[in-house]
Amino acid sequence: MSAVDDFVIWLRVQLDDDExxxxxxxxxxxxxxxxxxxxxxxxxxxxxxxxxxGPWGTSLFEVGEHIARHDPARVLAEVDAKRRxxxxxxxxxxxxxxxxxxxxxxxxxxxxxxxxxxxxxxLAYADRPGYRDEWRS
Numbered sequence: 001m002s003a004v005d006d007f008v009i010w011l012r013v014q015l016d017d018d019e020x021x022x023x024x025x026x027x028x029x030x031x032x033x034x035x036x037x038x039x040x041x042x043x044x045x046x047x048x049x050x051x052x053x054g055p056w057g058t059s060l061f062e063v064g065e066h067i068a069r070h071d072p073a074r075v076l077a078e079v080d081a082k083r084r085x086x087x088x089x090x091x092x093x094x095x096x097x098x099x100x101x102x103x104x105x106x107x108x109x110x111x112x113x114x115x116x117x118x119x120x121x122x123l124a125y126a127d128r129p130g131y132r133d134e135w136r137s
Contacts, residue, residue, distance in 0.1 A: 018075055026076065037064075038064035099115070100116075
């Protein structure tokens with residue numbers, strides 16, 4: 001397996017893991033919002049109920065809004081968007097990134113494992129096992 005394969009497979013595994021966790025949450029609480037006090041609540045067709053509040057029942061304030069903005073529905077949409085980017089920036093069969101295009105003399109601009117678009121996607125997962133320092137750009 002090449003370094004290119006390792007990189008793309010690793011990145012797809014991270015997306016699969018995000019999707020798995022979000023689907024588990026979405027089965028029960030797909031959409032989240034905050035109350036005026038900053039508590040995170042379930043909203044939508046399944047009714048509503050508290051999902052999170054601060055320590056000992058205190059308010060989450062602005063933190064609650066951040067949590068609610070990253071509800072399972074949004075995570076699943078982001079996973080889909082990132083997979084579409086991976087589909088655009090794919091191996092041309094020779095280790096080059098087909099999505100980055102060609103330079104003025106007709107050569108591919110980037111190797112797939114050096115594609116700045118994919119490296120930027122991977123950076124969000126830099127804290128996960130398997131991330132390599134050479135992917136940081």
